Amino acid sequence: MALKDITLGQYFPGHSPLHRMDPRTKLLAVCLYIVALFLAKSFVSYGFLFCVLAAMIRLSRVPLKSIVRGLKPVVFILVFTAALNILYTPGEHVLVKVWIITVTLEGVRTAFFMVIRIMMLITGTFLLTYTTSPILLTDGIESLLSPLKKLRVPVHELAMMMSIALRFIPTLIEETDKIMCAQRARGADFETGSLIRRAKALIPLLVPLFISAFRRADELAVAMECRCYHGGEGRTRLRQLKYQPLDWVTLVLALGMCVSAFVLGKFGL
Amino acid sequence: MEAIIQTKQLSHIYSAGTPFERAALNGVDFTAYRGEYLGIIGHTGSGKSTLIQHLNGLLKPTAGQVLYEGQDIWADPKLTRQTRFNVGLVFQYPEYQLFEETVYKDIAFGPGNMGLDEQEIDRRVRTAAAFVGLRDDQLEKSPFELSGGQKRRVAIAGVIAMEPKVLILDEPTAGLDPVGVESILGNIRDYHQAHNATVILVSHSMEEVARSVDRLVVVNDGVIPFHGSPEEVFRHAQQLEDMGLGVPMMTRVFNRLRAMGADISDPVYTIEQAKNAILKAKGVR
Numbered sequence: 001m002a003l004k005d006i007t008l009g010q011y012f013p014g015h016s017p018l019h020r021m022d023p024r025t026k027l028l029a030v031c032l033y034i035v036a037l038f039l040a041k042s043f044v045s046y047g048f049l050f051c052v053l054a055a056m057i058r059l060s061r062v063p064l065k066s067i068v069r070g071l072k073p074v075v076f077i078l079v080f081t082a083a084l085n086i087l088y089t090p091g092e093h094v095l096v097k098v099w100i101i102t103v104t105l106e107g108v109r110t111a112f113f114m115v116i117r118i119m120m121l122i123t124g125t126f127l128l129t130y131t132t133s134p135i136l137l138t139d140g141i142e143s144l145l146s147p148l149k150k151l152r153v154p155v156h157e158l159a160m161m162m163s164i165a166l167r168f169i170p171t172l173i174e175e176t177d178k179i180m181c182a183q184r185a186r187g188a189d190f191e192t193g194s195l196i197r198r199a200k201a202l203i204p205l206l207v208p209l210f211i212s213a214f215r216r217a218d219e220l221a222v223a224m225e226c227r228c229y230h231g232g233e234g235r236t237r238l239r240q241l242k243y244q245p246l247d248w249v250t251l252v253l254a255l256g257m258c259v260s261a262f263v264l265g266k267f268g269l
Numbered sequence: 270m271e272a273i274i275q276t277k278q279l280s281h282i283y284s285a286g287t288p289f290e291r292a293a294l295n296g297v298d299f300t301a302y303r304g305e306y307l308g309i310i311g312h313t314g315s316g317k318s319t320l321i322q323h324l325n326g327l328l329k330p331t332a333g334q335v336l337y338e339g340q341d342i343w344a345d346p347k348l349t350r351q352t353r354f355n356v357g358l359v360f361q362y363p364e365y366q367l368f369e370e371t372v373y374k375d376i377a378f379g380p381g382n383m384g385l386d387e388q389e390i391d392r393r394v395r396t397a398a399a400f401v402g403l404r405d406d407q408l409e410k411s412p413f414e415l416s417g418g419q420k421r422r423v424a425i426a427g428v429i430a431m432e433p434k435v436l437i438l439d440e441p442t443a444g445l446d447p448v449g450v451e452s453i454l455g456n457i458r459d460y461h462q463a464h465n466a467t468v469i470l471v472s473h474s475m476e477e478v479a480r481s482v483d484r485l486v487v488v489n490d491g492v493i494p495f496h497g498s499p500e501e502v503f504r505h506a507q508q509l510e511d512m513g514l515g516v517p518m519m520t521r522v523f524n525r526l527r528a529m530g531a532d533i534s535d536p537v538y539t540i541e542q543a544k545n546a547i548l549k550a551k552g553v554r
Binding site: 065178179181182183185186188189203204208211 | 322327353360363366379428
């Protein structure tokens with residue numbers, strides 16, 4: 001079933017140092033990594049960041065196969081970006097010129113780096129979701145954003161909404177799978193026919209799915225109220241987030257990585 | 270007896286090639302005969318749901334074959350689709366798959382997909398609705414206005430309307446009140462007799478299957494440890510207990526009575542049989 005291949009935001013249980021790290025550290029480190037990626041301009045800096053990424057993947061003990069599978073859904077975007085960059089980058093070194101299509105050396109170079117950048121960006125962020133359970137992740141985001149509470153941003157509510165949404169993704173996928181099977185057992189055909197036919201074929205899937213999502217939301221709201229949930233005010237936590245020495249080391253290293261990328265960029269590398 | 274569905278060395282592995290890999294079925298040889306009322310029992314996660322989803326071609330075997338009337342259903346895509354109409358499958362909690370504006374249209378979804386003409390669809394919808402005890406005025410209602418039990422009837426009618434030669438029901442009585450359980454089981458029996466169809470009832474309730482079915486298949490850990498008439502199967506009381514299934518209450522009571530020295534030789538697994546056995550032991554005719 002194709003639905004099972006969706007790995008977006010999937011947690012990969014484990015006990016590696018990356019798994020044990022504080023979610024806030026990982027979030028900050030990933031942010032710094034993304035900044036570094038956008039500062040990188042050449043083979044040297046990309047190579048450096050690639051080594052960092054490779055080391056992290058090795059450290060996380062997430063199988064390479066799963067990481068590669070996560071890249072599958074973005075193949076289209078990658079091809080599209082590469083094509084656009086190759087075709088529309090002006091430059092002096094013209095490689096091919098056919099009719100209105102001009103391919104320049106600069107274009108190929110930009111396209112190449114763009115694709116590498118997107119792939120490394122996605123792999124890096126995937127590594128975060130692979131090694132951090134959704135609950136911890138939202139806890140981390142809530143904690144990092146808590147200063148915004150002073151500006152009356154409903155941080156707790158947003159985090160709660162996010163953890164509920166994350167929590168229900170697998171449930172909804174499972175539900176979709178079940179309904180799909182049930183309708184296929186009644187002869188529904190989701191795979192063949194014209195686009196309009198296939199869109200129509202989704203109605204027997206989407207209607208029950210929406211109804212069950214609303215039903216679940218309702219049940220969840222009642223269950224939460226029964227346990228006296230009334231927002232974040234004065235609410236204590238089961239899991240307290242605490243920075244360990246490892247987290248400080250990681251943060252310093254991540255900052256170092258970002259600065260190195262910046263310095264390398266300054267030297268035009 | 271003539272076999273209608275057979276599986277040969279059927280194996281299924283979920284998420285093959287990932288860390289979540291899990292074997293659900295291990296070389297299962299299963300046979301359902303034409304016109305029989307068959308029960309499948311097994312614990313949650315025993316592989317019984319995986320097994321029945323192979324019988325109508327929803328899941329593709331990792332290894333082995335599924336034969337419908339002697340033909341491999343995966344040999345030809347057309348045959349696979351045809352099998353879905355010949356083998357009707359009612360999932361657990363089928364009321365969650367209703368989607369149409371009216372009960373009538375929802376029941377007509379399956380027959381419509383078969384490419385039947387309007388008249389035939391109308392006949393089938395009305396027959397199926399009558400089988401599960403839906404009134405004519407309920408046909409024009411929205412399925413979402415109905416009670417839980419009635420929704421379940423609509424969903425079952427949706428599969429019955431395809432008039433499958435084999436009807437498989439996965440826990441059709443889960444979550445219903447005793448009256449609802451009785452009436453649904455009655456409807457299924459009626460369909461079985463009226464169409465001379467093969468019916469496969471999946472359940473984990475020993476009481477329920479014991480009094481309905483002709484033959485029982487036990488599924489445990491992806492294999493079929495034993496099958497046979499309820500009487501034969503319930504002889505393995507200890508093994509069933511170890512699988513977390515147990516035997517019907519009545520069988521357990523009478524096994525204890527026998528152990529205590531009561532002179533009862535007949536097999537007992539329904540209340541009716543229990544009554545007769547006691548009367549016989551007491552010497553009342």
